[in-house]
Amino acid sequence: MSSFLLYVGFGLVSASILCISAIGFTLQFGISNLFNLAFGSTMTAGAFVAYIANSNGLNIWPSLVLGAAGAALLSLFISRTIYAPFKGRVKSLFTLIMVTLGVGIILQYTMEAIWGANNVSYNMAVGRSVHVAGMIFTSTQLVVIGIAAAVSLAMHSLLKYTRVGKAMRAIAVNERLARNCGISVRRVTDYTWLLSGALSGLAGGALVMDVQILNFGTGDGFLILIVAAAVLGGIGSPYGAMLGALIIGVSSEVAAGFINPAFKTVTAFIVLGLVLLVRPTGVVSSIASAKEVAR
Amino acid sequence: MSSAWQFYVATLLVYAFVYIIAVTGLNLQFGVTGIYNFAFIMFQACGAYTTAVLTLGRSTKSFQHFILGYSLPFPIPLIASGLVSGALGLVVGALTVRRLRADYLAIVMLVVSLIATALTTDATGLFNGAQGLALIPQPFASITSSTIAYNWLYVGFAGLVCVGTCLAVRRVIGSPLGRALRAVRENDAAASALGKNVTALRLGMFAAGGCIAGLSGSVLVGFIQVWSPSSWLYGETFVLFTALVVGGAASNLGPVVGAVIVPVGLAEGTRYLPQIGAPTLVPSLEWIVIGVMLLLFLWFWPGGIVPERKRKFPQTEPRKTASHILVELPNDGLQPGAVPVREATRR
Numbered sequence: 026m027s028s029f030l031l032y033v034g035f036g037l038v039s040a041s042i043l044c045i046s047a048i049g050f051t052l053q054f055g056i057s058n059l060f061n062l063a064f065g066s067t068m069t070a071g072a073f074v075a076y077i078a079n080s081n082g083l084n085i086w087p088s089l090v091l092g093a094a095g096a097a098l099l100s101l102f103i104s105r106t107i108y109a110p111f112k113g114r115v116k117s118l119f120t121l122i123m124v125t126l127g128v129g130i131i132l133q134y135t136m137e138a139i140w141g142a143n144n145v146s147y148n149m150a151v152g153r154s155v156h157v158a159g160m161i162f163t164s165t166q167l168v169v170i171g172i173a174a175a176v177s178l179a180m181h182s183l184l185k186y187t188r189v190g191k192a193m194r195a196i197a198v199n200e201r202l203a204r205n206c207g208i209s210v211r212r213v214t215d216y217t218w219l220l221s222g223a224l225s226g227l228a229g230g231a232l233v234m235d236v237q238i239l240n241f242g243t244g245d246g247f248l249i250l251i252v253a254a255a256v257l258g259g260i261g262s263p264y265g266a267m268l269g270a271l272i273i274g275v276s277s278e279v280a281a282g283f284i285n286p287a288f289k290t291v292t293a294f295i296v297l298g299l300v301l302l303v304r305p306t307g308v309v310s311s312i313a314s315a316k317e318v319a320r
Numbered sequence: 321m322s323s324a325w326q327f328y329v330a331t332l333l334v335y336a337f338v339y340i341i342a343v344t345g346l347n348l349q350f351g352v353t354g355i356y357n358f359a360f361i362m363f364q365a366c367g368a369y370t371t372a373v374l375t376l377g378r379s380t381k382s383f384q385h386f387i388l389g390y391s392l393p394f395p396i397p398l399i400a401s402g403l404v405s406g407a408l409g410l411v412v413g414a415l416t417v418r419r420l421r422a423d424y425l426a427i428v429m430l431v432v433s434l435i436a437t438a439l440t441t442d443a444t445g446l447f448n449g450a451q452g453l454a455l456i457p458q459p460f461a462s463i464t465s466s467t468i469a470y471n472w473l474y475v476g477f478a479g480l481v482c483v484g485t486c487l488a489v490r491r492v493i494g495s496p497l498g499r500a501l502r503a504v505r506e507n508d509a510a511a512s513a514l515g516k517n518v519t520a521l522r523l524g525m526f527a528a529g530g531c532i533a534g535l536s537g538s539v540l541v542g543f544i545q546v547w548s549p550s551s552w553l554y555g556e557t558f559v560l561f562t563a564l565v566v567g568g569a570a571s572n573l574g575p576v577v578g579a580v581i582v583p584v585g586l587a588e589g590t591r592y593l594p595q596i597g598a599p600t601l602v603p604s605l606e607w608i609v610i611g612v613m614l615l616l617f618l619w620f621w622p623g624g625i626v627p628e629r630k631r632k633f634p635q636t637e638p639r640k641t642a643s644h645i646l647v648e649l650p651n652d653g654l655q656p657g658a659v660p661v662r663e664a665t666r667r
Contacts, residue, residue: 060427111619118423119356120618123565126558127618131611134604142600241604249434252427260424288442294435301428305420318424 032282033275034160040274041173042231046247047254047266048180049224055197055261055312056217057108059121063129064225065248067103069136069241071096071226072233076145085149085234093226100222101215103128109214129245137241146237169231176224180263189216197261198315250277250290253297261312268308272296323468330471331543336584337478338540341485343563343575345532348489350561351569351628352498353525354505356426358557359412359433360533365440365552366408367401367534368541369447372456374400375542386448394459398481398538405534406527413526433554440549452548459542478539485532490572492528501525502570555607559583562614568624577625586610 046068053061075092079085111124152164162170184190192213195203204210225244232247233239254273258265273293280292306313342364349355377391392400412432420428440447447453460477464470492498503511504521512518541547559582567578586606617624 060423062430107615114619115622117622118421119350119354119426120622122356122423122426123561123614124618127562127611127614130555130558131608131615134607134611137604138601138608249431253431256427256431285442290438291435291442294431294438297431298435301415305424316421318421 028282029279030159031161032279034157034162035282036275036278037160037170038162038166038235038274039278040271041170042228042235042247043250043254043270043274044173044267045176045224045231046228046251047258047270048176048263049221049228050251051255051258051261051263051266052193052217052221052224054255055263056193056214057104057112058200058316059108059112059125060252060260061108062122062125062248063103063132064251065244065246066129066132066136067096067100067222067225068229068232068244068247069239070099070132070229070244071222072229072239072243073136073140074226075230075233076147076239079147079149080145085147088147089227089230089234092230093223096226096229097219097222099132100218100225104214104218133241133245140241142240144238144240146239147233149234165234169235172227172231176227177267184263189213193217197312250293253293256307257297257300259307259309259311259313260318261316262307262309265307265309326468327471330468330475332584332588333475334471334478334539334543335588336580337475337482338536338543339560339563339579339583340576341482341536341539342533343560343567343579344485344489345529345536346560346564347569347575348492348532349525349529351564351571351574352493352505353501353522354422355522355525355529356422356429357526357529358426358429358554358561359436360529360560361552361554361556362412362433362436363405363408363530363533364537364540364556365436365547365549366530367405367537368547368552369453369537370401370404370534371397371538371541372453372547375457375459376453376455377457386453387446391457397459397542398535401534401538402531403534405537406531408534409526409528409530410523412530413523430554433557437549437553447549450549452546452550454546456541456545456547458545474543478543481535481539485535486572486576489532493570493572505570559610562610564624565614565622566617566624568626568628570628571624571626574624574626574628581625582610582613 046064050061050064053059053064071092073092074095075085075088078088078091083091107124107128108121111121115121149165155162155164155167157167182190184194192203192208193216195206195208196210196213200210229244233243250273254269255266256269257272258267258269273296276296277289277293281289284292300307304310306318342360345363346357346360349357349360373386373388374390374392374397376386412429415425415428415432441450443449458470458474460470460473464473492501500511500516501521503514503516504518508518511521563578563582564575565578566582567576568574586609621627
């Protein structure tokens with residue numbers, strides 16, 4: 026039992042990072058109706074911005090904020106200069122997904138061209154370990170969990186109580202109707218990409234703080250878990266993303282602890298596969314159904 | 321030609337043929353039928369693995385783990401690769417029985433591809449983990465002992481498989497079956513309404529495309545003699561899709577042009593560039609060029625270099641309203657009503 030709790034603890038840490046990023050990924054799908062496969066690369070970019078600030082002597086936490094800001098601007102830039110024009114020009118879903126994949130590849134290998142394939146890590150103290158109810162965390166990990174909880178709460182309040190948040194929900198369910206009701210889709214889309222970009226940068230930084238390794242492929246390697254969490258929870262739904270992150274994060278760590286560490290990612294995917302077979306739209310399926318991802 | 325050059329050219333040709341086979345298979349799935357199979361490279365890897373375990377024999381089991389371990393003579397492993405990959409195509413294709421939105425299917429396929437990579441890397445007993453398999457025997461080693469002659473022989477073999485595949489796919493594209501597949505691509509609901517079994521057609525193309533990918537994997541692994549999961553990552557699928565977009569999807573010549581330009585031309589064209597900066601700089605620039613090329617083609621030439629020739633049918637004249645007639649009448653002083661409507665619409 027005690028070792029079970031221990032693995033759940035590890036799972037909570039990965040679930041937290043997954044949660045921050047999956048919310049961003051799923052928001053982008055909800056608003057812009059595209060799977061942004063460049064998300065992993067903006068994560069890495071944010072982590073690298075944080076790395077530059079950190080290696081120039083700044084403390085890790087302000088560096089993390091800078092990284093989030095950098096990734097936010099980058100995401101907005103990509104959305105405005107590439108995705109939006111393509112969406113206006115072509116209707117083919119294939120074109121859009123290939124565009125995001127292409128942008129991701131360009132970003133990722135631009136970073137490799139600049140920083141090389143070497144691993145770097147942040148200059149930070151991991152902090153002493155803390156025991157909580159049978160689980161062991163470093164204080165950094167506790168802060169990461171705290172950030173994820175705060176992001177989830179903030180997202181809930183944003184979507185529930187603010188005009189921008191309500192506009193986002195409206196656009197996600199029916200863009201044309203939202204436009205006809207006087208919502209400025211363009212502006213809300215920009216806000217969404219800023220916000221989701223910031224989340225990607227934050228998650229990228231948090232991921233590197235947790236695993237202590239950063240290279241040009243860090244975010245891209247993590248992307249597939251993000252996709253799994255978002256799809257499992259129901260693509261387009263932020264609450265689904267939180268739930269999916271929790272399921273994927275905890276189940277993969279528990280399986281890694283109890284069965285075989287090698288099956289960590291495989292377990293996550295098997296859970297996803299089972300859910301997709303039974304319910305292709307994911308657990309929280311309102312937006313996924315509105316967008317007819319599965320008939 | 322010096323022997324080094326001969327070796328280089330022969331290798332290049334084998335790679336070109338393998339890529340052409342693979343892109344042709346992808347063309348059947350994506351170009352013609354409109355299936356976004358982002359796990360395509362998995363089928364090539366599967367074919368390669370099948371050939372490996374059917375030819376490796378038991379002798380190399382002392383240092384690597386794999387299943388079966390027969391040493392079957394030449395054509396059997398090639399055929400088995402096609403069959404096994406085709407069967408895998410059927411299994412994976414079953415995911416599409418629930419009709420998923422095209423890009424959602426692509427995402428699901430991407431996840432499938434990564435599951436496969438994770439599984440092959442982690443299941444060391446089955447696939448020897450990340451190290452992969454080595455010392456896979458050459459299929460025609462008994463015919464000639466000269467390396468150069470052997471390589472040219474292999475070029476001929478790869479070329480034969482390639483031409484055979486291209487001709488077969490060409491036949492399919494031009495046949496009534498090809499028409500039905502294009503109907504599924506353009507509008508599956510309409511195709512279904514006309515009595516086409518959309519699910520069966522999709523499944524069939526999953527199997528056929530998988531089979532072709534398996535053949536390409538078998539040809540490749542017989543030449544390079546090693547197999548490892550890291551050579552078949554999903555980035556390779558991206559390269560194949562880019563090749564198809566650049567060459568021109570759903571045309572007969574498009575896959576050939578695309579395969580020669582993108583994977584072969586770009587990867588090999590940069591080989592003799594002097595090393596600038598870090599050793600990873602040139603490969604990463606290569607990827608950037610592929611990405612930029614994809615975006616440029618999707619924006620400016622979405623049909624690719626050899627676009628699909630769409631059949632044109634004579635348009636039935638649209639019904640014109642009175643306002644159309646008024647606008648189109650020559651200004652000859654007649655009243656609008658003076659020209660019979662039938663005549664006006666015939667212009």
